[in-house]
Structure formats: structure tokens, C-alpha cells
Amino acid sequence: MIRWIAFDDETAEAIVSRFKRGAAEIQDGDPLDTVLRYDRPSILILPSETPGKVLFARVDSRVKADGEPLSEDPVNYEATGFLGLSDEPVFTRRQPQAATKKKWWQRLTA
Numbered sequence: 001m002i003r004w005i006a007f008d009d010e011t012a013e014a015i016v017s018r019f020k021r022g023a024a025e026i027q028d029g030d031p032l033d034t035v036l037r038y039d040r041p042s043i044l045i046l047p048s049e050t051p052g053k054v055l056f057a058r059v060d061s062r063v064k065a066d067g068e069p070l071s072e073d074p075v076n077y078e079a080t081g082f083l084g085l086s087d088e089p090v091f092t093r094r095q096p097q098a099a100t101k102k103k104w105w106q107r108l109t110a
Contacts, residue, residue, distance in 0.1 A: 007031050035059045 004024040006012035012024035027034065035042045039061050046055040 005031075005034065 004012075004015050004019075006015060006024045006026050007029070009026065012026050015024040031044060031046060035044045035057075036059065041058070041060045044055075044057040044059060046057070048055050
């Protein structure tokens with residue numbers, strides 16, 4: 001379910017008239033601070049300096065509610081060469097995949 005939160009009356013009226021479903025909740029404060037405190041994926045729409053344009057930002061929480069990071073995997077990096085620069089790519093290690101099922105013609109020849 002979509003939860004609309006507006007920070008002024010004009011925006012709340014525009015949301016209700018445009019989307020016809022539900023209502024817009026009006027809150028005080030800074031929109032960015034509110035989105036950062038909200039522990040669920042959110043979309044922030046702010047006015048732009050250019051008329052008729054908006055700033056559209058998607059914000060996802062990367063920390064669980066109890067303060068632990070979502071992933072315990074270490075960051076993979078490898079510094080080589082002069083000042084850590086080299087012309088060779090560094091690839092992340094992929095998880096081994098299960099053996100793929102043979103096609104019918106491969107089973108007949110084996």
C-alpha cells in the first residue's frame with residue numbers, strides 16, 4: 001500500500017486530486033530527514049529549480065532495524081601495480097553453480 005507524506009498543503013491537495021486513492025498525510029520537518037529515518041524503501045520527490053521538473057530519489061535502508069549491516073561479506077579489492085593502478089581487471093568471485101541439466105541430444109551421445 002502506498003503511503004503519501006506531504007510537507008505542505010499544496011502538495012497534499014495535488015496528490016489527492018491526481019491519484020484519487022487514499023489521502024496524503026501532512027507532516028512538519030525536513031523531507032530528507034524523514035526519509036532517512038524511515039526504515040523501509042522510500043521514494044522522495046522534491047521540487048527542482050527548473051520549472052516543471054522534480055528531483056526523484058529512491059532511498060533504501062542498508063542497515064537492519066537493530067543497527068546491524070545487511071551483509072557481512074567483506075569488500076573485495078586488490079591493489080596492484082604503481083600506486084594501486086594496473087591494466088588488469090579484478091573480478092569478484094562468483095558462487096559455484098549447480099551442474100546444469102544436459103540437453104536431450106547430449107544425453108543420447110554420452
